[in-house]
Amino acid sequence: MAGMTMIKAVNSALDVALQNDPLTCVFGEDTGYFGGVFGCTGGLQEKHGKNRVFDTPINEAAIIAMAIGMASNGMRPVAEIQFADYIFPGLDQIISELTRIPYRSAGQFLMPVTIRTPCGGGIYGGQTHSMSPEAFFTHIPGLRVVMPSNPYDAKGLLLASIECDDPVIFFEPKRLYNGPFDGDPDKPALAWSGHEKGEVPEEHYTVPLGKADIVRSGSELTVLAYGTMVHVALESVRVAGMDAEVIDLRSLMPYDMETIAASVNKTGRCVVLHEAPRTSGFGAELIAQIQEDCFYALEAPVLRVTGWDTPYPHAHEWAYFPGQTRVIRALKQVMEG
Amino acid sequence: MAGMTMIKAVNSALDVALQNDPLTCVFGEDTGYFGGVFGCTGGLQEKHGKNRVFDTPINEAAIIAMAIGMASNGMRPVAEIQFADYIFPGLDQIISELTRIPYRSAGQFLMPVTIRTPCGGGIYGGQTHSMSPEAFFTHIPGLRVVMPSNPYDAKGLLLASIECDDPVIFFEPKRLYNGPFDGDPDKPALAWSGHEKGEVPEEHYTVPLGKADIVRSGSELTVLAYGTMVHVALESVRVAGMDAEVIDLRSLMPYDMETIAASVNKTGRCVVLHEAPRTSGFGAELIAQIQEDCFYALEAPVLRVTGWDTPYPHAHEWAYFPGQTRVIRALKQVMEG
Amino acid sequence: MQRINDNNPLGFHVPEPSARPEEQPDFSHIRLSDAGAIARPPVDCDPAITHETSCDLIRVLDDDGKANGPWDPKLSATHLREALALMCLTRAYDDRMFKLQRQGKMSFYVKALGEEAVAIAAARAMNSEDMMFPSYRQQGILFARNRDMVEMMCHCISNSKDNLKGRQLPIHYTWAEGNFFSISGNLGTQFPQAVGWAMAAQAKGETAIAASWVGDGTTAEGDFHAALTLANVYRAPVILNVVNNQWAISSFAGIASGAQPSFAARGIGYGIPGLRVDGNDYLALFAATKWAAERARSGLGATLIESVTYRGESHSTSDDPGRYRPKDEWKSWPLGDPILRLQQHLIALGEWGEKRQQELETAQAEQVRLAYKEATSFGTLREGPLAPTSTIFDDLFVEQPWHLRRQRQDLGV
């Protein structure tokens, strides 16, 4: 065990993967010598060589197409997209190719590709360094969508993603890279050191895909969250003094409906949180399925607390971010409902 | 009034727009001399000149970027993407540019761009000529999403879209181009001639954006549909002999929550239909909002009948298409719930 | 502000083809070279010197069917007869399948009529372990690699033996065993993937190379640029082919090429040598692919080959070319018919004749007929049997997750 930030945990997962499988390689914009703009691939080129950890031209479609081509030739590529906001030039390669090739070839070509990309706001990144585009990806058949909320899960989930023969998109909430964030920008920044989930084994381990984590048990209501919002949820629940069950989804697709339904059937109330815009966000999917599977247990409408249906505004970042005030209001509202 | 197919109605709308506004132009792959692979732009080049109706290179990003550039120079471009399946190379220009420019320029540059594209299955088009990707677009802030279900609406909505200063994506369900389709592939194909909504004025008119159409009133339950599924809904309701209210959404974003809520509050039961894959499809958004706004009126869970979470399989098209059998089953189930 | 006005079109420029329906075909814009006229640079040449090879036309066969010049690959008569047979087989297969589609036996078909040499020459100039990332018009590769015709047909009619379980439109073959990638319905996507495959071969220290094909129209897609950029930067062992068959559905090649009629010339700006080849000349095509393959195998990187040919048939079974080009345009095509030209060459060599050609055609027609008969014994799209319906939920994830299981159960399969 070692104290690790989420950056270090991601780095450690990549290091282990490169070590264990000679067919794994790591690439993206600035990921080679420099080690990535957030440092997630730092030191890996030096250690594993520039044939296995290298820079790419600035073309997200090319990055993903290259990963597809490599996978079709038996490799296990891990591609980085510098910011989730910049993934769209590569989206066609994901929708029309990466996720379709195993299907349309009837399994003749598998696509064990992992795409890592930092997402989310809270760093004054403005509208092009803050997006949470996960909902788009949950609507793509054949794609696994993963988002960790802490260093321990980040390493375990990333190794599970890399080792999985399905294509995976792995979102890293950049606001959590250096410490947990409870949604209050005025507090001094927290660090992972000292945090239970900041203790990460140096060696190989995995956290299972498709399994949510009940990060706080409770009986009054269920809060569903992932990424940064997990920490906002925990703190909001604490401040509001509620006996809430907080579930960290970890895998968004396939999501862990079993765990979700068990909780909502128990509590009868639910709030869903995400940073992404509200309309057709992933919260909508969760709510649609919850009301179908848990209808008769529900005592109030399931509420969503989300980003607004606008780009992430730079100066008004904290009016956009679904922080504690809004979360607590929803928690209370759902209890009254 | 004239009998028009949906192809003719689209063509007539473009013709009127080109006639009325010298700043309107129409372009896309094969849209010039040939008049489009479905004929929607047929005859327009001959009539309005090749400076206003022309072919583009095969690059969907270029097509949309060109439209953006033209709009920024005061024009009102109408771009065609040959199949909705092929829009993804252009998605970055839609997400990062078209819909953001008015916002990020604080209104200095408006984007009165209309993107037309045929969508949906039912023509044995296989996985690359059958997609219904509308849900992706409903998650993009600042974009209007429109899908007509008949020639009359097609013309009126298309003219409204072109004349609107907001960017609009206009989906044309290709299975409806030549006639309504009730979901039964074994019946002889129907034609628009004789259909009430196949009677279309030759001149200018608009159908308002953002307004749903109650295509059948009823009191027992509400069926929400758009595009091809409107016809499947109507026929299923008829076959099942139910007193259902069938709502044709027409505009998906912004959608007409007022009409939807009024209906669901009245009936207490609701089924949502779409051809697109289920998970994170647009049905999820509708259900999430309905259960929030109409919770206490609901007597059963809102059900979705949708395409599966797979690409559109070629040979098993009819096992994928959410046809009458599945719709009727859901109608019954929601009545029992 | 001046308004748009048809009478005053000002500077707006949209390229137009030389002839539209009812007009005289006109190919005077096609820049021809004499057979044998273009020098063959060494494979380790500086890409910058390939202006001639990329802007003029590399041709070996002259009008009399004689082979000329430095690009003559000097193939044996046996090789040439095999090549001819493969081109004829492609055409025989296409003819029958196209007709069957018209009869409603399958949903879609695409012919390679007039450009059969492109695929056959490339496939034969490469090795069987080399990986192919074709577009939908290189079915010839499958014949050249001896794929079972019955299997090909089973795919096209989506029956119970379709190796793609009915999931793909006809002619979107996949054949991993034969190193033939999954054909995409999305234009151009396979171009940069081929580069990725080639990079992996490099990384693994293998010797196989990759090749990919796009059409003239498809060069406009961003993925074309992605492929050239990757291939250049990583010096990948890949052959990038543009099949310039003059048309992209209804758009003539000028809607992609604009003022620069050579697509091969695009390569040079990316540090990639360009070869512009008579696409109806089997010998020239074979030689060009050999050159590129040797370059790739020597660690020198990619080559961009443009095959100048003509799409003899409609784009697919879904369009009528009479609506956008002169009906008989193909007849005026200055590079002729690739099959006739190779025949003429063999005849000139004294290695072929009318009779052998007729025997070949008869035998192939029978082969295709029998194959179709056998294929239909495994079902057809309309009448079945198809792959089991439950298979529509397979192959998305290595293990079927709960949501697909539920959906399968919902469908009752």
Added chain:
Amino acid sequence: MQRINDNNPLGFHVPEPSARPEEQPDFSHIRLSDAGAIARPPVDCDPAITHETSCDLIRVLDDDGKANGPWDPKLSATHLREALALMCLTRAYDDRMFKLQRQGKMSFYVKALGEEAVAIAAARAMNSEDMMFPSYRQQGILFARNRDMVEMMCHCISNSKDNLKGRQLPIHYTWAEGNFFSISGNLGTQFPQAVGWAMAAQAKGETAIAASWVGDGTTAEGDFHAALTLANVYRAPVILNVVNNQWAISSFAGIASGAQPSFAARGIGYGIPGLRVDGNDYLALFAATKWAAERARSGLGATLIESVTYRGESHSTSDDPGRYRPKDEWKSWPLGDPILRLQQHLIALGEWGEKRQQELETAQAEQVRLAYKEATSFGTLREGPLAPTSTIFDDLFVEQPWHLRRQRQDLGV
């Protein structure tokens, strides 16, 4: 199958820069030409003949600060002094803003250090009604077009007078009035948009042309290809600029250029002439832009101009260049500093001197200081006032729809 092994890297090829931290800077790969050595083709030349102009380096100013050869635009001393002042103003502004960012006054900043000539020369060689689609490193255009500096700063500190209502990261200016498009944070997207704008100008029969800029790294994006393809096909009156400042964050230009170091050379394959210009030579840049503008206005279409320069500062305030390149690399840059070179020229002409330079710098520092003082009087990012919070829901739709109204109410604004 052979496995990857560090000891046996086989054919895998990844370009490497000539020097990394702690190593000696080395620019021997930069192909220089003598000032005045490159011929100036007529603007209606065939793009195919622009190999020399696109692969060698168009230079006017020699080492002694003398102007040479056919590209000398023969500008007046007054013009040159203005140009110098604008470049100095860019630098003075950048310096102060960069420092203020370090002090936490704004969230982000990007300098144009070392490449100031690129934007100023282009802006001055074009007309004020011409439309600019810049990247984030052409702030000089705003100075050349006399944008109010206080307004620029109000945007950067996102205060109540920010004309973008605080919605954009600093330096992502928009100024419609000054024909300056909305800068995107997404690389390359504006390149094909500029072509669309130019096509609209054509369609409307107007005389204005457009220009756009991307960096060396950004040439790899698909939108670069989209722009060249559109510009070629529609013969659009647009100037497409590549600012090759040797670095794209931590990646050297070779990660985009591969074996073909000239980005200007890409144009030829698209039927677009290429000009490769000493990017630190104001005279050469001005002349190149003039040439391209004349070509565009004559209905001859686009030009691709590569400005060869060096990014003197970090990529932005977010990175430390000492981690990926030699700290003093800029000092070895063979094309020097664009400001010093223009100064030297003016001094050689007897039109400038130490003292005037010092006066200029003092005055500009004061101008910037005062402007910042005034800007802060309208608020700052951290302390406000900002645009009213309710504005975050504006400008998405012409009329605010129900869902945004609800969200605004939910936020209580």
